[in-house]
Amino acid sequence: MTMIDEGVRETDELLAEAEASILFTAKRPPVVMERGKGMYVWDTDGNRYLDFIGGWAVTCLGHSPDVLKDALERQASQLVNVSPAFYNKPMIELASLLTKISGFDRVFFGSSGAEANESAIKLARKYGAIRKGGAYEIITATNSFHGRTLAMMSATGKAQWQQLFAPKLPGFLHVPLNDWEAMSQAIGPGTCAVMLEPVQGEGGVHAVDADYLAQLRKKCDDEGILLIFDEIQTGIGRTGTMFAFEHFGIRPDILTLAKGIGGGFPLSAMLTKEELNLFEPGDQGGTYTGQPLAMAAGLAVVGEVIRLNLPEYAAVQGDYLISGLRSMQTKYKLEHIRGKGLLLAFDLPEPKGAELVADCMKEGLLIDSPSPRTIRLMPALNVSKAHIDEMLGIFGRVMDRLWG
Ligand SMILES: Cc1ncc(COP(=O)(O)O)c(C=O)c1O
Known part of the structure; x- marks a missing residue:
């Protein structure tokens, strides 16, 4: 094996190498992220994810603007x-x-x-x-x-x-x-x-x-x-x-x-x-x-x-996302929908945050659970209404399966 990667490496091989070489500080899902554009990131198997973690409230203009x-x-x-x-x-x-x-x-x-x-x-x-x-x-x-x-x-x-x-x-x-x-x-x-x-x-x-x-x-x-x-x-x-x-x-x-x-x-x-x-x-x-x-x-x-006047845009998009969440509130028993702009959160009726995050990821959506009952959303500030609708659609499907 050469030290320099000369072609597409199999994900399993990369994961084995990660397990062997990276100091353990966090449980990470078994995927390797490879590229990003706008609201999406792709892993080495070509799976696409809609990113509502926003690189941990970092990628305010989306990925690789x-x-x-x-x-x-x-x-x-x-x-x-x-x-x-x-x-x-x-x-x-x-x-x-x-x-x-x-x-x-x-x-x-x-x-x-x-x-x-x-x-x-x-x-x-x-x-x-x-x-x-x-x-x-x-x-x-x-x-x-x-x-x-x-x-x-x-x-x-x-x-x-x-x-x-x-x-x-x-x-x-x-x-x-x-x-x-x-x-x-x-x-x-x-x-x-x-x-x-x-x-x-x-x-x-x-x-x-x-x-x-x-x-x-x-x-x-x-x-x-x-x-x-x-x-x-x-x-x-x-x-x-x-x-x-x-x-x-x-x-x-x-x-x-x-x-x-x-x-x-x-x-x-x-x-x-x-x-x-x-x-x-x-x-x-x-x-x-x-x-x-x-x-x-x-x-x-x-x-x-x-x-782009993104602070004002984020306030409008945040309101849109909040109203989408509110329309699902009763059905999925969401509690305390809260936040400002595009830093939003809500609580789940049960401490199943980690399970929900993992299931959403399987469906191509990245969200964060800072504590077992809380879900936090912090997408790019230039997120569109279509992306918010896509997020709510995936979230609803996963909730139907978990709590439906
Ligand atoms: C409010 C606040 N302060 C400080 C930090 C630490 O920042 P960093 O991880 O870049 O050191 C964070 C990171 O999440 C944060 O949210």
């Missing part, structure tokens, strides 16, 4: 990489674009959501150290998800993670979402920031209450505490506005973005205002911060989201 492909090709022939010690042109252009559309003043680029959140936590602790008497505690929500680095696992409010990889990074407190009493009790002189997802994604699509947020914003202003919004999942049009904070009539002090911002290319950003431009050389950085290919990808993707 020409605008992203062309931008990567152009940039790859110009400059793939240069030391982060230098500015590069797409880095400056993307930072300008993001500040313009968000109203923030400063951007730090990373590659993953966790990295953007780490930057936010470091900035909040720097602020606490120099402006708030050494305050370093950060309050986050129960059931939140902020990433998988050790610090972000400490920030995350998942009950199952609390004992994992002990000892955790100290200084994180978790309070139930939308419980003002719990939040006001947790806030103290040691608090430098509160970090929330405006709509919890991995936690099952639960939005923060607008009244609670207004109270929290006021309290943070009064006490000099920073409000951080983790918009890694909700940002760049996902909830029907460019940023989810726009739904709530308040602004955070720090905003983190990833997933949709690169349309599938690894890219993340932390945005903040001028008065928090506090890092000194050495505090934060990384080999790939402002990496030219990633910057070109971000410019192309965010530019296209703006050009």
